[in-house]
Amino acid sequence: MTRQLLVFQKELQEGSRKPEHAKQYEKYFHVHETPVRGSKVVAKQSAIIEAKKNYGFFALISNEVKDPIEALNTYRNKDLVYQLDGIECFGRPGRDLHVVEVTTSQQELFQKLGVMPPSSL
Structure with a gap:
């Protein structure tokens, strides 16, 4: 995107405008022309920032979905699941491991009481 914008700016500064780029010139640049000093090209930063924010692509590969x-919704919601709950394993002397679910609110309660929450194995 930056290369293309530099090409547009160069075309405007040299006066070699191309008709197929007219919309991009209008969208990304402000051209101020004076009879004495010629033309001055100033980039519209807000338009460039907005375009760069939405520029590009990503690939989402899934064997299940x-x-x-649905795949995009699952991808966007995965962070929410990780923030909510955790799975903890508690060792009890003379017994098997006890697997339980510890919520974020329970972890905060442990911290408020000044007790170390059990660590995962």
């Missing part, structure tokens, strides 16, 4: 909308 085949629907693209």
